[in-house]
Amino acid sequence: MKQTADVLIVGSGAAGLTAALNLAETHKVAVIAKGSLSEGATSWAQGGIAAVLEEGDSFEAHVKDTMIAGAGLNDIHVVEHVVEAAPRAIQHLIDLGVPFAQEGNALHLTREGGHSHRRIVHVADATGYAVQQALEGAAAKHPNITLVPDMVAIDLVTGRHAAQFSTSGAVHGLYAYNRKKKRVETLTGKATILATGGAGRAYLYSTAPRGATGDGIAMAWRAGCRVSNMEMMQFHPTCLYNLQVKNFLITEAVRGEGGQLKLPTNGERFMPKFDKRAELAPRDIVARAIDHEIKRLGLDYVHLDISHRDPEFVREHFPNIYEKLLGLGIDITAQPIPVVPAQHYTCGGVVIDLHGCTDAPGLYAAGEVTQSGLHGANRLASNSLLECLVFGEAAAKHITANFGDLPDVPDILAWDESRVTDSDEEVVIAQTWGEIRRFMWNYVGIVRTTKRLERAKHRIDMLRQEVKEYYAHFRVTPDLIELRNLVEVADLIIRSALSRHESRGLHYTLDYPGLLPEAKDTVLVP
Numbered sequence: 001m002k003q004t005a006d007v008l009i010v011g012s013g014a015a016g017l018t019a020a021l022n023l024a025e026t027h028k029v030a031v032i033a034k035g036s037l038s039e040g041a042t043s044w045a046q047g048g049i050a051a052v053l054e055e056g057d058s059f060e061a062h063v064k065d066t067m068i069a070g071a072g073l074n075d076i077h078v079v080e081h082v083v084e085a086a087p088r089a090i091q092h093l094i095d096l097g098v099p100f101a102q103e104g105n106a107l108h109l110t111r112e113g114g115h116s117h118r119r120i121v122h123v124a125d126a127t128g129y130a131v132q133q134a135l136e137g138a139a140a141k142h143p144n145i146t147l148v149p150d151m152v153a154i155d156l157v158t159g160r161h162a163a164q165f166s167t168s169g170a171v172h173g174l175y176a177y178n179r180k181k182k183r184v185e186t187l188t189g190k191a192t193i194l195a196t197g198g199a200g201r202a203y204l205y206s207t208a209p210r211g212a213t214g215d216g217i218a219m220a221w222r223a224g225c226r227v228s229n230m231e232m233m234q235f236h237p238t239c240l241y242n243l244q245v246k247n248f249l250i251t252e253a254v255r256g257e258g259g260q261l262k263l264p265t266n267g268e269r270f271m272p273k274f275d276k277r278a279e280l281a282p283r284d285i286v287a288r289a290i291d292h293e294i295k296r297l298g299l300d301y302v303h304l305d306i307s308h309r310d311p312e313f314v315r316e317h318f319p320n321i322y323e324k325l326l327g328l329g330i331d332i333t334a335q336p337i338p339v340v341p342a343q344h345y346t347c348g349g350v351v352i353d354l355h356g357c358t359d360a361p362g363l364y365a366a367g368e369v370t371q372s373g374l375h376g377a378n379r380l381a382s383n384s385l386l387e388c389l390v391f392g393e394a395a396a397k398h399i400t401a402n403f404g405d406l407p408d409v410p411d412i413l414a415w416d417e418s419r420v421t422d423s424d425e426e427v428v429i430a431q432t433w434g435e436i437r438r439f440m441w442n443y444v445g446i447v448r449t450t451k452r453l454e455r456a457k458h459r460i461d462m463l464r465q466e467v468k469e470y471y472a473h474f475r476v477t478p479d480l481i482e483l484r485n486l487v488e489v490a491d492l493i494i495r496s497a498l499s500r501h502e503s504r505g506l507h508y509t510l511d512y513p514g515l516l517p518e519a520k521d522t523v524l525v526p
């Protein structure tokens, strides 16, 4: 059987393409993406990338800020490693042509919540798009890199799929659904890197792209890898509530410029009763307060109101939001904006070491799909693209240095469709997807209780069984592949949340409001 490439990379965002570019001088690389190449979260990143570049700033300060945000759950060695690698990672992007904003001869640095210094490099408010374009452009030009859009990974291929059955646990590639040819193909390589992004779409409201269904986490878990800290889901306080547009962020600057949070029922402003900083309290406090009011009153949303400010000021400061919402029939100079908190970032994921190695020989992972030890219980703003760059490169280096020792690819059995037929009840997929996202939102969201988590567990157990049966009977489709992963990942989130008996970072439960003396990762073992 002909090997597809030396190295297979699942995911064409910052992590996957960084790994590809670092491997391509010495190896043939194939990068697959389940839709178009730019569809991941990388293109959507707005703020920027954190690195110590300002005089007076220090690695120690960046490490300290990251540890404070992560509520001490971070691995300090990993944090130090990533923080120290940051300036070089930024230089690589500059070499690739990313047009970071300048101030005189130096990079312009902004400051974000949780950072004690100005240290965010950015390209206006569309940094991720510029990074994605630069990485994609360089990868497309490289003769050793093959970019394959519309290829949906289904499962990792291990010795269990070899003609000569083996339980070594080594990964030799993957089965993937080719959307254009509408068939499952076997892709093989000596090493496979998962760079599939997060799992935000397990929640009803999420700022993450449509494809953030935790595919890499579920695939690694099924292949026998440990998964960690899945209860640590980051929520952004204000996402537009709209049944058509589910992931439009309303920047925190609206609150910064006087926007007030009010109950839609009677117009009452509620933040002052939760925190003396009112609307200017930190993100997690505002998100929890909104969640509290929504649950207490059975609301769908609350209002964010900036209509008391001069209309000209509002239009000038928030031109994009003004235009976007006007198109949806909301004039923000005269009307309040319906908002809900939304899932924003997946801190947990596949356990990796400093080289991006997972538990399975031949399998690596980088980026939002991982739990590297960097973020701990809460991600510090703008540390996530950085993580993609550092671990994408680390995985590539480890593969290059150890290529000769990686297991050879055996003969792999072709995908077996002999016992399945085309589905005659696709409705099951949309229905189950909707159910999961709704109860994850209501029961496993910002404020948790053991009772709600147990309710969610009962439901996910039932749905897992239903999806398992459906998967066993019908041919795979991209929607079914995603649903199967989503159900797996939702289960991992619920189990992780149930097992943490404290409130730390992003995990806040009314049944265990205190902090345990020792910070410990939640590690699930398959």
Ligand SMILES: Cc1cc2nc3c(=O)[nH]c(=O)nc-3n(C[C@H](O)[C@H](O)[C@H](O)COP(=O)(O)OP(=O)(O)OC[C@H]3O[C@@H](n4cnc5c(N)ncnc54)[C@H](O)[C@@H]3O)c2cc1C
Binding pocket: 010, 011, 012, 013, 014, 015, 016, 032, 033, 034, 035, 036, 037, 039, 040, 041, 042, 043, 044, 045, 046, 047, 048, 049, 050, 127, 128, 151, 152, 153, 154, 195, 196, 197, 198, 207, 208, 209, 211, 215, 216, 249, 344, 345, 366, 367, 368, 369, 381, 382, 383, 384, 385, 386, 388
């Ligand atoms: C609105 C928004 C704003 C953000 N702003 C910032 C910011 O300012 N700074 C910052 O540091 N971070 C920010 N983040 C987070 C950051 O963008 C992500 O953490 C990061 O881009 C993740 O990159 P990645 O390479 O891990 O995955 P992604 O960029 O999400 O790419 C995932 C890739 O995997 C592919 N894939 C997934 N499943 C499969 C499958 N089954 N088969 C084949 N391919 C698959 C996808 O097609 C895609 O190519 C933001 C996120 C969002 C949503």
